Amino acid sequence: MTVADKKIPSMAEMSGQPGAKTGAEFLERLRRNPPTLYIDGQRVEDPTTHPSTKNMSASLAGLYDLQHSPEYRDLLTFEEGGVRYGRSFMVPRTKEDLRTIGEAHRVRANYGLGFLGRAPDYMNANVMAAGEGADYFARSKPKGDYAVDFSENMRRYARFVRDNDLCLTHALTNPQVNRAKLEGELPDPYIALGIVEETPEGVIVRGARMMATLPIADEILIFPSTVLRSNDKESIYAMGFAVPCNAPGISFQCREPIDVGRDPEDHPLSSRFDEQDAFVIFDDVLVPWERVFLLYDVELANNAYAGTGAVLHMAYQVVNLKVAKTEAFLGTAQSIVNAIGSGQFQHVQSKMAEIIVMLEIMKGLEVAAREQAEPNEYGVMTPARRPLDAARNYYPANHARLPELLQLLGASGIIMMPSKADREGPLGEQIARFLQAGNASAEDRLKLFRLAWDMGMSSFAGRQELYERYFFGDPVRMHSALYEVYDSTEAVQRIQDFLNRDGMYAEGGKNQ
Numbered sequence: 001m002t003v004a005d006k007k008i009p010s011m012a013e014m015s016g017q018p019g020a021k022t023g024a025e026f027l028e029r030l031r032r033n034p035p036t037l038y039i040d041g042q043r044v045e046d047p048t049t050h051p052s053t054k055n056m057s058a059s060l061a062g063l064y065d066l067q068h069s070p071e072y073r074d075l076l077t078f079e080e081g082g083v084r085y086g087r088s089f090m091v092p093r094t095k096e097d098l099r100t101i102g103e104a105h106r107v108r109a110n111y112g113l114g115f116l117g118r119a120p121d122y123m124n125a126n127v128m129a130a131g132e133g134a135d136y137f138a139r140s141k142p143k144g145d146y147a148v149d150f151s152e153n154m155r156r157y158a159r160f161v162r163d164n165d166l167c168l169t170h171a172l173t174n175p176q177v178n179r180a181k182l183e184g185e186l187p188d189p190y191i192a193l194g195i196v197e198e199t200p201e202g203v204i205v206r207g208a209r210m211m212a213t214l215p216i217a218d219e220i221l222i223f224p225s226t227v228l229r230s231n232d233k234e235s236i237y238a239m240g241f242a243v244p245c246n247a248p249g250i251s252f253q254c255r256e257p258i259d260v261g262r263d264p265e266d267h268p269l270s271s272r273f274d275e276q277d278a279f280v281i282f283d284d285v286l287v288p289w290e291r292v293f294l295l296y297d298v299e300l301a302n303n304a305y306a307g308t309g310a311v312l313h314m315a316y317q318v319v320n321l322k323v324a325k326t327e328a329f330l331g332t333a334q335s336i337v338n339a340i341g342s343g344q345f346q347h348v349q350s351k352m353a354e355i356i357v358m359l360e361i362m363k364g365l366e367v368a369a370r371e372q373a374e375p376n377e378y379g380v381m382t383p384a385r386r387p388l389d390a391a392r393n394y395y396p397a398n399h400a401r402l403p404e405l406l407q408l409l410g411a412s413g414i415i416m417m418p419s420k421a422d423r424e425g426p427l428g429e430q431i432a433r434f435l436q437a438g439n440a441s442a443e444d445r446l447k448l449f450r451l452a453w454d455m456g457m458s459s460f461a462g463r464q465e466l467y468e469r470y471f472f473g474d475p476v477r478m479h480s481a482l483y484e485v486y487d488s489t490e491a492v493q494r495i496q497d498f499l500n501r502d503g504m505y506a507e508g509g510k511n512q
């Protein structure tokens, strides 16, 4: 395939009538332009019908439809210039705007009980903030004499995504090959995704990125990574761009599917919300100039999330999502306690209290983030960093206790769960008798425990546990980053003042 054959249609050619899309429109787009996915050694020709991806595609379609439902239309969309767009594209100007955006995030999160980590509103928040903060990219230039304006590209791309209500995936980290080495020191300079050359049409990239959750998407955004280590100011590994998920030369190798085609009653989460994770291979992909946002500049790439404000809007979506997820654990745990009548035991109450504390901490951090919000340099009302930093460090460290608590509260009930087919089989009557709950039929009890199993024990739950530890970056480095930026001057001063007090008591409250 020559470079000329690798042409991606222009954004203008790809654009349709602007506005929030329906589920049917989303599915039709996936059918017409399926992402280049590989599962179990086979190309997925149509993700809307392939057994491992059709349910997730349908779940995404459901999310698109939710924004047109009479109940949620006003919350999940907003009007501008006579067009209704998805709420997560709205640029917040006031704290009230942020509250509304947060509420919309929460409603969408509840759709997947908080288990759909990368529903499109996450990347929408990224693109919205990057579009508003597009001036950030002005410093970056191609090496060749090409008339491109990366700031304008970012602005136009953000509009393109909003207008067409696209579903985006993204990939930041390079393959794990050898973390003791820099990208350029690996046996092949194009293991990590790198820039090969500039051409009059655009820039050619080659290599791979490690993780893209939700590859069942329209486009992939390669937003600058915050983790690029380099000894130089310029690097072929520093870049920002976006391409369709079926761009010529791109392939997504998906992990083993978790959705194994079981009835939703048996696998209530795995069968609906297997959002997939893929590593992404770029085999000389030609990225048209209009889709490039940054090249070579290491510092600009490493600071893009912070510099545009995108990371705070993404973290605000995340904190709302984690509130929904913790609430789902609370509701499930309490339902189990009610079902088996264990609420009288003190240790059970204490375990329930642990979930309540986690939930209230996350809710409090969400409120603090928007109450302490301030406009950034681009005029976007931006949630406060400190509570969001606390949330993104607190949740990964504590999330694993939630599935553990479900196991401790559910005990054998969380494994002894005959399936729907078992209930309809020769032992159906016995199952109904022996597996009933104190307050419910065997059917209802088993549905509940199957949900608890999918939240806390199944391979879906195992993948969630890893996801929570890592999805927003390495917790070790996030701790260090928090330590580096947190201003403890006032706290240190208070201690100094205390140490300098004379005698037993400070006079008249001095130094307090």
Ligand SMILES: Cc1cc2nc3c(=O)[nH]c(=O)nc-3n(C[C@H](O)[C@H](O)[C@H](O)COP(=O)(O)OP(=O)(O)OC[C@H]3O[C@@H](n4cnc5c(N)ncnc54)[C@H](O)[C@@H]3O)c2cc1C
Pocket: 118, 170, 171, 172, 173, 174, 176, 179, 210, 211, 212, 213, 214, 277, 463, 466, 467, 470, 471, 472, 473, 474, 476, 477
């Ligand atoms: C389920 C899942 C879904 C994900 N989805 C996405 C996605 O959609 N998009 C995306 O861009 N990313 C995604 N990620 C990737 C995520 O951002 C990374 O996992 C995270 O940044 C850590 O990088 P890594 O996995 O390459 O770990 P590594 O960097 O390889 O770390 C492995 C181990 O080595 C340690 N280590 C490595 N380097 C250092 C260092 N310099 N200092 C200290 N310790 C170090 C780490 O602490 C860790 O213990 C996902 C991850 C998971 C698990």
Ligand SMILES: O=C(O)Cc1ccc(O)c(O)c1
Pocket: 170, 172, 225, 226, 227, 305, 311, 471, 472, 473
């Ligand atoms: O790098 C950061 O600070 C933010 C970040 C980390 C990992 C992700 O997957 C992501 O979407 C955003």
